[in-house]
Amino acid sequence: MSLLRDPSELAREGPVSVKFAIACLMPLLCWADSARASVVQIYAAGSTGQESMALQISGVTVRTFRKVRTGPASRYYYATPRKLAISQIRVRFTNDGKHNGRDMNLRVARVNLDGVDYLSTAPTTFSTGSIGPTGECSPGYHETRTLSCNGYFQYKRGGSAPSSPSPPPAPLNSQWQLTFSDNFSDNQLDTSKWNIGPEWGRINNEEQAYVPEAIKLSGGKLRIYAERIPTPYHGQTMPFRSGMITTKGKFSQTYGKFEIRCRLPKGNGYWPAMWLLQVSPASFQKEVDVMETVGNLPTLASFNFHHLDDNGKHKSYYRQWWGPDFTAGHHTYTLEWSRDRLVWFVDGVERNRIENRFVPRQNMYILVNLAVGGGFPNATNTPPDATTPQKAALVVDYVRAYRRR
Numbered sequence: 079m080s081l082l083r084d085p086s087e088l089a090r091e092g093p094v095s096v097k098f099a100i101a102c103l104m105p106l107l108c109w110a111d112s113a114r115a116s117v118v119q120i121y122a123a124g125s126t127g128q129e130s131m132a133l134q135i136s137g138v139t140v141r142t143f144r145k146v147r148t149g150p151a152s153r154y155y156y157a158t159p160r161k162l163a164i165s166q167i168r169v170r171f172t173n174d175g176k177h178n179g180r181d182m183n184l185r186v187a188r189v190n191l192d193g194v195d196y197l198s199t200a201p202t203t204f205s206t207g208s209i210g211p212t213g214e215c216s217p218g219y220h221e222t223r224t225l226s227c228n229g230y231f232q233y234k235r236g237g238s239a240p241s242s243p244s245p246p247p248a249p250l251n252s253q254w255q256l257t258f259s260d261n262f263s264d265n266q267l268d269t270s271k272w273n274i275g276p277e278w279g280r281i282n283n284e285e286q287a288y289v290p291e292a293i294k295l296s297g298g299k300l301r302i303y304a305e306r307i308p309t310p311y312h313g314q315t316m317p318f319r320s321g322m323i324t325t326k327g328k329f330s331q332t333y334g335k336f337e338i339r340c341r342l343p344k345g346n347g348y349w350p351a352m353w354l355l356q357v358s359p360a361s362f363q364k365e366v367d368v369m370e371t372v373g374n375l376p377t378l379a380s381f382n383f384h385h386l387d388d389n390g391k392h393k394s395y396y397r398q399w400w401g402p403d404f405t406a407g408h409h410t411y412t413l414e415w416s417r418d419r420l421v422w423f424v425d426g427v428e429r430n431r432i433e434n435r436f437v438p439r440q441n442m443y444i445l446v447n448l449a450v451g452g453g454f455p456n457a458t459n460t461p462p463d464a465t466t467p468q469k470a471a472l473v474v475d476y477v478r479a480y481r482r483r
């Protein structure tokens with residue numbers, strides 16, 4: 079919402095007479111000449127209160143804001159008698175370091191140019207000081223608010239589309255009631271919701287040791303890092319280490335909707351997944367794979383359901399859907415589970431459906447992990463190899479569950 083009027087509307091009204099004021103502190107005072115002037119509002123916060131932030135226009139610093147306040151984003155203001163385009167605007171973090179032993183970081187929620195919001199988390203926003211898929215600051219489109227290193231956000235037309243990192247859950251009046259939600263907005267994992275690591279050892283010939291160090295939270299995202307670091311695990315040494323989180327003993331549910339919004343890692347051998355396991359198996363835990371793919375097939379979304387048939391034989395229903403590059407941005411994977419029916423959605427569109435009497439009718443809990451090597455990568459003939467990045471992350475924006483009202 080903004081008081082600034084659309085410049086095209088202004089143009090239709092003909093020339094304006096109100097003179098632009100340099101000290102244009104309220105958008106209302108500025109609207110009259112907004113066809114020829116611009117107002118930039120930056121919504122930002124520092125992690126320590128000592129961060130310096132520079133506004134650059136076409137590569138030239140026009141204003142430096144020192145000691146950016148901590149807490150919720152504060153508004154920082156700049157007005158100019160020039161008409162600006164969003165592509166000219168960069169917001170820079172200029173004094174990264176430590177303050178009293180604490181890491182200095184700059185969070186920029188959004189830039190508002192002449193009444194239009196451009197989100198740092200938009201897929202079109204480029205940054206150079208943000209943590210990328212390798213866990214280091216690197217240039218790219220990382221869909222984050224945080225500059226952890228000196229660097230900048232560069233905004234683009236189209237970045238005003240609603241794309242906040244954690245879109246709000248379904249409204250209260252919908253048919254769904256939220257029963258579990260983690261937006262990963264703290265700096266550490268909420269252990270009232272999650273356990274770290276599985277309770278079993280090596281499975282599926284996978285090549286990772288699951289370690290707590292692989293789980294990191296920052297900028298509203300959970301990152302599960304797989305790294306090529308030989309690590310002892312259940313009496314063997316695994317060539318990689320990685321992470322898994324589960325809600326076992328903390329959250330489980332029968333039927334409902336289960337959803338993850340995430341960006342997947344790329345590279346031979348990576349095997350990210352969100353899945354559900356039956357809490358109390360008789361002999362076999364039924365399994366539903368909400369999101370599962372391999373890092374060498376970045377446009378593959380696959381879905382599966384495992385159970386034992388009447389003769390005690392393992393049955394599975396592997397289905398594929400080919401979509402966009404799931405490693406290039408965040409996507410939403412949803413399972414709707416009701417009696418005798420499992421329906422999978424990607425970005426809100428149904429992509430797979432199974433209807434049979436084996437569909438679980440008991441509580442299931444949630445698992446999110448990044449495996450390396452093992453059955454699925456081997457089945458696509460791309461186990462980890464020399465091309466596999468040393469480090470890659472499954473980036474999770476949120477995990478949610480709902481019950482039908």
Ligand SMILES: [Ca+2]
Pocket residue numbers: 174175181182183225226227
């Ligand atoms: Ca930093």
Ligand SMILES: [Ca+2]
Pocket residue numbers: 243244261262263298299474475476
């Ligand atoms: Ca989030």
